[in-house]
Amino acid sequence: MGLGDVGRRAVLAGGAALSAAPAIAASGSGRKRRVAPAGFLWGTAISSYQSEGGNTNSDAWLMEHLQPSMFKEPSGDACDSYHRYAEDFAIAGGLGFNCHRFGVEWSRIEPAEGVFSNAALDHYARMLEACRARGLSPMITLNHFTTPLWFARRGGFEVADAPEIFARYCARVVERLGGLIDRVTTFNEANIRLLVDLMPGFSQALPGVKAAIAAAAQATNSPRFSRLAYADPKVASPIMQAAHRRAYEAIKTVRPELPVGITLTTQDVQAESEALVERYRGLLYGDWIEVANSHADFFGVQTYTRLRFDETGMLAPPPGAELTLSGYEFYPQALANTIRWAHAAIGKPIFVTESGVATHDDARRIAFIDAALDGLGACLDEGVPVHSYLYWSLLDNxxxxxxYGVPFGLVAVDRTSFKRTPRPSALHLGRRARANVI
Structure with a gap:
């Protein structure tokens, strides 16, 4: 199914009108906008589980349907992107983007331990071909928080042989799909569990988390049941780090030329002293910086806000601060700060693989994008090598x-008909992408 007539007219008419605007102008901060480097990647990011729908063999699907549940509602059909991916790529390409980051779902590809689905791999091959046909460079994520149910039942990333199992899966994907992929990352936000530990109130929420995990363990008759985002970080972090290293090496054995990166959640850590900043950065990143330095060809920055700390822990947003629908502070200036930090700490090519805001007010989404890009442009002015801006997300997912109550999408999705409707923010970012202006 292609992009509907109304949607096509909106994209093309809006894109034409916006592309007629001056290509370079002063930014909101007064910095003169500049042409981005040749080859700069503009686009969006999305995950398989959050958009495909019907991932019934996943650990998350099970936990959505148990009581007690941590989920406000089940994912169901999501955006039905498993079937409507061609329409999504048509929208993204029509807007003027040249890159799309999306995932492959492990639970579809390896539905039972050691059993790989050629049909699922063929499906993702068709997706990659459709993506490329729309002029979009594919950046693929191999794991975006979810795992196959059988993997969670056996203990997930809290079991010693998990690195070998994960690397085997990654190698199989690249064997079949590697020729269609331009860049690949192993884990999405591999340090997510460390961020969760820093969040205010998590200790109070922990009994509910443990109850939900216990319900999943009982439902699967597995006392070892483990979900990535809630695994014990003291156990899971070193195992996941070994898994990334093993996967990196396995991918390079299959396709030495394929760039393999890693993404972390890179929120802007702020405190009254540099010593405090370094302390909390240490808690947020653990040993993942060393992993990125030794086993990554590029580094994905994924920044949404700032995190403020004092000696006692994370602080609430300042009084009167604008909050997003996700509950954190509207603070697009964070992106420039995390880019600078990543350049100093890691020294690998930097890709902004996620940046976005959840809001019902699309004018604020445009303001967020412009401020984030202004900061990225300032980093380029300083000589920091930044190679992409991928907004999260293409769709409300x-x-x-x-x-489904926190819309990040440049494109609205009707929950019943699945009709896609590009917002003004989609046309705005598309205009900047077509002009290649930061």
Missing amino acids: FEWTAG
Whole structure:
């Protein structure tokens, strides 16, 4: 199914009108906008589970349907992107983007331990071909928080042989799909569990988390049941780090030329002293910086806000601060700060693989994008090598435990008909992408 007539007219008419605007102008901060480097990647990011729908063999699907549940609502059909991917790519390409980051779902590809689905791999091959046909460079994520149910039942990333199992899966994907992929990352936000530990109130929520995990363990008759985002970080972090290293090496054995990266959640850590900043950065990143330095060809920055700390822990947003629908502070200036930090700490090519805001007010989404890009442009002015801006997300999709009430998308999705409707912010970012202006 292609992009509907109304949607096509909106994209093309809006894109034409916006592309007629001056290509370079002063930014909101007064910095003169500049042409981005040749080859700069503009686009969006999305995950398989959050957009495909019907991932019934996943650990998350099970936990959505148990009581007690951490999920506001189940994912169901999500955006039905498993079937409507061609329409999604048509929208993204029509807007003027040249890159799309999306995932392959492990639970579809390896539905039982050691059993790989050629049909699922063929499906993702068709997706990659359709993506490329729309002029979009594919950046693929191999794991975006979810795992096959059988993997969670056996203990997930809290079991010693998990690195070998994960690397085997990654190698199989690249064997079949590697020729269609331009860049690949192993884990999405591999340090997510470390961020969860820093969040205010998580200790109070922990009994509910443990109850939900216990319900999943009982339902699967597995006392070892483990979900990536809630695994014990003291156990899971070193195992996941070994899994990334093993996967990196396995991918390079299959396709030495394929760039393999890693993404972390890179929120802007702020405190009254540099010593405090370094302390909390250490808690947020753990040993993942060393992993990125030794086993990554590029580094994905994924920044949404700032995190403020004092000696006692994370602080609430300042009084009167604008909050997003996700509950954190509207603070697009964070992106420039995390880019600078990543350049100093890691020294690998930097790709902004996620940046976005959940809001019902699309004018604020445009303001967020412009401010984030202004900061990225300042980094380029300083000589920091940044190679992409990928907005999260192309579509309003399933935002995990928050369900469907927190719209990040440049494109609205009707929950019943699945009709896609590009917002003004989509046309705005598309105009900047077509002009290649930061």
